[in-house]
Amino acid sequence: MTNHWLMKSELDVYPWSQLQIDGWTHWDGVRNYQARNMMRDDMKVGDMVMFYHSNCKPPHVAGIARVRREGYPDFTSWDAKSKYYDEKSSPDNPRWFMVDIEPVLSFDSIVDLPSMRGEVNLEDMPLLRKGQRLSVQPVPEEHFEHILRMAGHTMEDVE
DNA sequence: GCCAACGTTGGC
DNA sequence: GCCAACGTTGGC
Numbered sequence: 001m002t003n004h005w006l007m008k009s010e011l012d013v014y015p016w017s018q019l020q021i022d023g024w025t026h027w028d029g030v031r032n033y034q035a036r037n038m039m040r041d042d043m044k045v046g047d048m049v050m051f052y053h054s055n056c057k058p059p060h061v062a063g064i065a066r067v068r069r070e071g072y073p074d075f076t077s078w079d080a081k082s083k084y085y086d087e088k089s090s091p092d093n094p095r096w097f098m099v100d101i102e103p104v105l106s107f108d109s110i111v112d113l114p115s116m117r118g119e120v121n122l123e124d125m126p127l128l129r130k131g132q133r134l135s136v137q138p139v140p141e142e143h144f145e146h147i148l149r150m151a152g153h154t155m156e157d158v159e
Numbered sequence: 160g161c162c163a164a165c166g167t168t169g170g171c
Numbered sequence: 172g173c174c175a176a177c178g179t180t181g182g183c
Contacts, residue, residue: 131164
Protein backbone atom coordinates (compact mmCIF):
# COMPACT_ATOMS: atom_id res chain seq x y z
CA MET A 1 0.00 0.00 0.00
CA THR A 2 1.60 3.16 -1.21
CA ASN A 3 1.05 6.31 0.71
CA HIS A 4 1.33 9.85 -0.50
CA TRP A 5 3.07 12.79 1.10
CA LEU A 6 4.04 16.38 0.64
CA MET A 7 7.42 17.75 1.63
CA LYS A 8 8.33 21.41 1.74
CA SER A 9 11.62 22.92 0.79
CA GLU A 10 12.47 26.56 0.52
CA LEU A 11 13.31 27.40 -3.05
CA ASP A 12 16.62 29.01 -2.14
CA VAL A 13 17.65 26.29 0.31
CA TYR A 14 17.15 23.06 -1.64
CA PRO A 15 15.20 23.34 -4.89
CA TRP A 16 13.70 20.61 -7.02
CA SER A 17 16.30 21.29 -9.70
CA GLN A 18 19.02 20.39 -7.22
CA LEU A 19 17.34 17.10 -6.39
CA GLN A 20 17.35 16.30 -10.09
CA ILE A 21 21.05 17.07 -10.29
CA ASP A 22 21.86 15.07 -7.16
CA GLY A 23 19.75 12.08 -8.16
CA TRP A 24 18.67 11.57 -4.55
CA THR A 25 19.01 13.27 -1.21
CA HIS A 26 18.54 12.68 2.48
CA TRP A 27 15.82 14.87 3.93
CA ASP A 28 17.85 16.22 6.82
CA GLY A 29 17.15 19.07 9.16
CA VAL A 30 13.54 18.43 10.08
CA ARG A 31 13.20 19.42 13.73
CA ASN A 32 9.52 19.01 14.37
CA TYR A 33 8.21 16.00 16.24
CA GLN A 34 5.11 15.39 14.14
CA ALA A 35 7.12 15.49 10.94
CA ARG A 36 9.80 13.31 12.51
CA ASN A 37 7.28 10.69 13.53
CA MET A 38 5.93 10.45 10.01
CA MET A 39 9.40 9.99 8.55
CA ARG A 40 10.42 7.53 11.24
CA ASP A 41 7.25 5.45 11.39
CA ASP A 42 5.02 5.93 8.37
CA MET A 43 6.96 6.67 5.19
CA LYS A 44 7.79 3.51 3.27
CA VAL A 45 10.02 2.74 0.30
CA GLY A 46 8.08 3.54 -2.84
CA ASP A 47 5.79 6.11 -1.25
CA MET A 48 5.15 9.12 -3.47
CA VAL A 49 6.11 12.63 -2.41
CA MET A 50 4.96 15.96 -3.79
CA PHE A 51 7.92 18.32 -3.75
CA TYR A 52 6.66 21.72 -2.62
CA HIS A 53 8.57 24.99 -2.87
CA SER A 54 7.76 27.36 -0.01
CA ASN A 55 8.90 30.91 0.55
CA CYS A 56 8.66 31.90 -3.08
CA LYS A 57 6.16 33.60 -5.35
CA PRO A 58 3.99 31.81 -5.87
CA PRO A 59 4.59 28.76 -3.67
CA HIS A 60 4.09 25.62 -5.73
CA VAL A 61 4.48 21.88 -6.25
CA ALA A 62 7.36 21.32 -8.68
CA GLY A 63 7.38 17.57 -9.13
CA ILE A 64 7.02 14.11 -7.70
CA ALA A 65 9.66 12.20 -5.78
CA ARG A 66 9.72 8.76 -4.24
CA VAL A 67 10.97 7.41 -0.93
CA ARG A 68 14.09 5.35 -1.60
CA ARG A 69 15.13 4.72 2.00
CA GLU A 70 12.92 4.56 5.06
CA GLY A 71 13.40 6.46 8.29
CA TYR A 72 16.86 6.43 9.84
CA PRO A 73 18.66 8.76 12.24
CA ASP A 74 19.45 12.25 10.96
CA PHE A 75 23.19 12.32 11.44
CA THR A 76 23.36 16.09 11.14
CA SER A 77 21.74 16.20 14.58
CA TRP A 78 24.97 15.11 16.30
CA ASP A 79 27.33 16.99 14.03
CA ALA A 80 28.44 19.98 16.09
CA LYS A 81 29.34 21.85 12.91
CA SER A 82 25.91 21.45 11.37
CA LYS A 83 23.31 24.17 11.65
CA TYR A 84 20.90 21.37 12.52
CA TYR A 85 22.98 20.26 15.51
CA ASP A 86 21.04 19.23 18.60
CA GLU A 87 23.11 18.50 21.68
CA LYS A 88 20.42 16.15 22.96
CA SER A 89 20.76 13.82 19.99
CA SER A 90 23.49 11.20 19.65
CA PRO A 91 24.22 8.07 17.58
CA ASP A 92 23.25 5.96 20.60
CA ASN A 93 20.08 7.90 21.23
CA PRO A 94 19.03 9.72 18.07
CA ARG A 95 16.29 12.25 18.45
CA TRP A 96 15.72 13.15 14.79
CA PHE A 97 15.07 11.03 11.74
CA MET A 98 15.05 11.43 7.98
CA VAL A 99 14.27 9.54 4.78
CA ASP A 100 15.97 9.51 1.40
CA ILE A 101 14.03 10.57 -1.69
CA GLU A 102 14.68 10.55 -5.43
CA PRO A 103 12.96 12.44 -8.25
CA VAL A 104 10.38 10.60 -10.34
CA LEU A 105 8.54 13.20 -12.39
CA SER A 106 9.19 16.85 -13.11
CA PHE A 107 5.96 18.75 -13.73
CA ASP A 108 5.49 20.17 -17.19
CA SER A 109 3.70 23.03 -15.52
CA ILE A 110 4.04 23.69 -11.80
CA VAL A 111 0.92 23.71 -9.65
CA ASP A 112 0.86 26.88 -7.61
CA LEU A 113 -0.86 27.58 -4.33
CA PRO A 114 -3.49 30.02 -5.67
CA SER A 115 -4.57 27.40 -8.22
CA MET A 116 -4.89 24.77 -5.52
CA ARG A 117 -6.95 27.15 -3.40
CA GLY A 118 -9.30 27.52 -6.33
CA GLU A 119 -10.07 23.80 -6.48
CA VAL A 120 -13.22 22.59 -4.77
CA ASN A 121 -11.76 19.09 -4.77
CA LEU A 122 -8.85 20.24 -2.61
CA GLU A 123 -10.92 22.21 -0.13
CA ASP A 124 -9.99 20.12 2.89
CA MET A 125 -6.35 19.61 2.01
CA PRO A 126 -4.16 20.24 5.08
CA LEU A 127 -1.70 22.30 3.07
CA LEU A 128 -4.38 24.89 2.40
CA ARG A 129 -5.40 25.32 6.01
CA LYS A 130 -4.49 28.60 7.58
CA GLY A 131 -1.60 28.38 9.95
CA GLN A 132 -0.49 24.87 9.09
CA ARG A 133 3.27 24.72 8.91
CA LEU A 134 4.18 21.06 8.91
CA SER A 135 7.05 20.51 6.51
CA VAL A 136 6.08 16.86 6.02
CA GLN A 137 2.43 15.99 5.67
CA PRO A 138 0.24 13.19 4.35
CA VAL A 139 -1.74 13.75 1.16
CA PRO A 140 -4.90 11.73 0.50
CA GLU A 141 -4.59 9.81 -2.75
CA GLU A 142 -7.49 11.68 -4.36
CA HIS A 143 -5.77 14.99 -3.68
CA PHE A 144 -2.51 13.63 -4.97
CA GLU A 145 -4.13 12.47 -8.17
CA HIS A 146 -6.02 15.72 -8.59
CA ILE A 147 -2.86 17.79 -8.34
CA LEU A 148 -1.13 15.47 -10.79
CA ARG A 149 -3.92 16.14 -13.26
CA MET A 150 -3.63 19.88 -12.68
CA ALA A 151 0.00 19.50 -13.75
CA GLY A 152 -1.03 17.73 -16.91
CA HIS A 153 -0.08 14.26 -15.75
CA THR A 154 -1.77 11.08 -14.60
CA MET A 155 -0.94 8.42 -12.04
CA GLU A 156 0.55 6.33 -14.84
CA ASP A 157 3.34 8.86 -15.12
CA VAL A 158 4.56 8.01 -11.63
CA GLU A 159 4.18 4.25 -11.74
C1' DG B 160 8.30 43.69 5.90
C1' DC B 161 4.26 42.25 8.43
C1' DC B 162 1.98 39.27 11.19
C1' DA B 163 -0.95 35.10 12.39
C1' DA B 164 -0.40 30.59 13.82
C1' DC B 165 1.93 27.40 16.16
C1' DG B 166 5.73 24.96 18.78
C1' DT B 167 9.06 25.24 22.44
C1' DT B 168 11.05 26.87 26.65
C1' DG B 169 11.35 27.82 31.31
C1' DG B 170 9.76 30.08 35.62
C1' DC B 171 6.58 29.31 39.04
C1' DG C 172 0.98 21.41 34.96
C1' DC C 173 0.11 26.17 33.62
C1' DC C 174 1.10 29.81 30.79
C1' DA C 175 3.77 33.92 29.23
C1' DA C 176 7.55 34.87 26.42
C1' DC C 177 9.91 33.89 22.60
C1' DG C 178 11.31 31.90 18.06
C1' DT C 179 10.00 30.07 13.59
C1' DT C 180 7.26 29.31 9.54
C1' DG C 181 5.53 30.93 5.58
C1' DG C 182 1.73 33.30 3.04
C1' DC C 183 0.64 37.74 1.80
